Amino acid sequence: MKLEDLRVVDLSVFLPGPYLTMTLADHGARVLKIEPPGGDPGREIGPRVDGETVFFRNTNRGKESLVIDLKDPVGRERLLKLCDEADVVVETFRPGVVRRLGVDYETVSARNPGIVYCSISAFGQDGPYRDRPAHDLAVEALGGAISINEGQDGTPAIPGIPAADMLSSLQALSGVLMALLRRERTGRGDYLDMSMHDAVLAAYPNVVGPVFAHGRDPVPKHERSMGGSAFYRIYATADGRHIVLGGQEAKFVRNLLSALERPDLAVLCEAGPGPHQAPAITFLSETFVRRSQAEWVEWFAGRDICFAPVKRISEAFDDPHAQHRGMVLGGGATRQIGPAIKFRHEPARPRLSVPRLAAEAAEGNEVGA
Incomplete structure (x- = not known):
């Protein structure tokens, strides 16, 4: 498969990072999910089937799990050794945390200059909002998305899709693949500073017209793509x-x-x-x-x-078209969402297994093995 020789160390939790690394795993990458004692919070979010939450299953299939306490010097050195042999590192800590833990890009790249290191955070690694805590909804609010997600009564509502999470995940996936292509040509890795807030702002090409052209905010009930058109x-x-x-x-x-x-x-x-x-x-x-x-x-x-x-x-998932396109994997209560990236000559081969928490790092289980 396209990514079968790619080795990924996944330090991320919740949605943006895990979805990115699962996509890499679907296309052949070996992804080692590094979890803190207690595990990824996604293991406890939402309905549970056969011991795993549906949310965790649909963001972490095909990975291997390894519990490492990064606050422990032994654990930190173990992680750095994994990164020595890895191609990609993905982390979603708040800015500054990986530096305090001693597993930041500067430390990792000094040992492995070819590493592609991706940080995904709410507002990026610099700027006035850098240290502000936020998840998807707050980022969408600060990015203006909530203000235009309103009904005809003018009241904003919570979007049904976690747009900031998913947009930043897909932007980060694109960035990681571009950095890997560059590395093929130069031998050097790179650092990606991915902001959920940036990803929301970047999603406005067909919305920002009134703002940039006329200096006014969109009026959703009157705008072309928000209800101001009969069609x-x-x-x-x-x-x-x-x-x-x-x-x-x-x-x-x-x-x-x-x-x-x-x-x-x-x-x-x-x-x-x-x-x-x-x-x-x-x-x-x-x-x-x-x-x-x-x-x-x-x-x-x-x-x-x-x-x-x-x-x-x-x-929508029972629709014959979705079934035909392979957007539903497996059957019954353990169904999973299929990969959206469709290659003709080498399609994804998602492994539906879900990593158990605290899986033993048996000999040969390390990323570089």
């Missing part, structure tokens, strides 16, 4: 469920409004987002609420319109 919006159906229209191109607008015998409303929708689209929004709201979600799914079938039913998560 980019959530609508209720007769059975208390919902559907969405998710494409504002003229052809989609005219296809739907013509089918509903209101082509006169197309001109409003083609004039850009904003309050002037209210008549179209009202018409579509009154139309969609007359039938059930299932009836609208049937009605839209075969029509060239960006439409989708709002599915529950259980429905």
